[in-house]
Amino acid sequence: MMNNSPAVAAHDLRVRRGGRPVLHDLSFTVPAGTVVGLLGPSGCGKSTLLRCLVGVQVIESGTVQLLGQPAGSPQLRRTVGYVTQAPSVYADLSVRENLRYFAAILDAPAGDVERVVTEVGLGSHADVVVAELSGGQAARVSLAAALLGSPRVLVLDEPTVGLDPVLRRDLWTLFHGLAAAGTTVIVSSHVMDEASRCERLLLMRDGRLLADETPSDLLARTGCGDVESAFLSLVEAQEVPA
């Protein structure tokens, strides 16, 4: 169904936090079944934008729709998976106990807990208490919880930060596998190298979008060899208006 309608549509989205504008009238769409990278330096508003997508952020004006429904509406609570930057799981429970709890809340099918444990590569740690895991492992428990119930949109805030390169590659393979099966995956990162792994990019700086296109279109448009230089050239172009 709805294959040609976008998975995410934001229109003139404006957010203020603590009296300070954080997002300035953002408008963009995300096609369904793609892996989209939301890239930008730390503090540019990435997390706030992701919070808007899952409907937990109070917005000042504008609209955000996911799968044709307003962000945060009750119909989306089973179909949108969300991973915050800090692992939001219970540190005093084992991996499996955490996932069983979230699976029960989502009414996920039996066997889903074992599936997601394997998908994030924690099979051998399923009965370990989260507090005893490394930071990267705890982050993967948080990711596993978001995969429960096979959501149609995944919103992931810096899921690959601090991970070993092999794991990072495996997670990107997982994201592309999910996208091939129709899931829309939105991944934020402040590491520009991750851009090459995305099908589309949203480049952000100071609460504004610098680019919304495919990595190859971005490089062709700016005439740069990598996304980091493209980012710099876009910032310079903005600061010195021609």
Add this chain to the structure above:
Amino acid sequence: MSVRATMATARRVLSQLRHDHRTLALLLVVPCVLITLLAWVFHGTPTFDRIGAPLLGVFPFVVMFLVTSVATLRERTSGTLERLLTMPIGKLDLLVGYALAFGALAVLQAALASALSLFVLGLDVAGPAWLLVVVAVLDAVLGMATGLLVSAFAATEFQAVQFMPAVVLPQFLLCGLLVPRASMDGVLYAISNALPLSYAVDAMREVTTRSGVAAAVWGDLAVVAAAVVLALGLGAATLRRQTP
């Protein structure tokens, strides 16, 4: 309300306690130690018989208040609350799940402390022993509901712990345990009438002084139960799906 989400939450909270042996031991042992100390301090005087039973209600109230306010605050600061509120779970499912888990623990705690008081420390109670446990459990649930509500106003665990003296001690001073409520200054009496712990202590006093089940006990318990519902309702209102 979803029974599935509520029961899953209660199970999850109990699993967390099961992993934390020290907290579990403190929850069960501390009231027993305190009541033993009380019996010892007032050995040979009628005071233990007068205040022993009301304190059997106050200890679980205090302990549950502390445990719940810190547990809920952790839920808020760790991001698990934000995650849960993006999922198909009602706010009341979450709160009632907490209430069931801590309520089950309160049954165990009250049964232990009451059995110790009645059978070892020689507490004289005119009414039935089961009623003592019922009142103590309801007091524990009141402490839990108040802790849930108060945790919304604490940004750190330091603040949450400070709310204990702020919320619990005034109620303790005015509940009639130190000075009978009827002989208090009019203003204080009026305030004590508005505080739920006063009714919890009144109910305990009814159980200790009258044989059988006095109608007044049910009246007092109804007030405590209403305070629990009110605190849970207000607590639910402080759980926001959207935050600035």
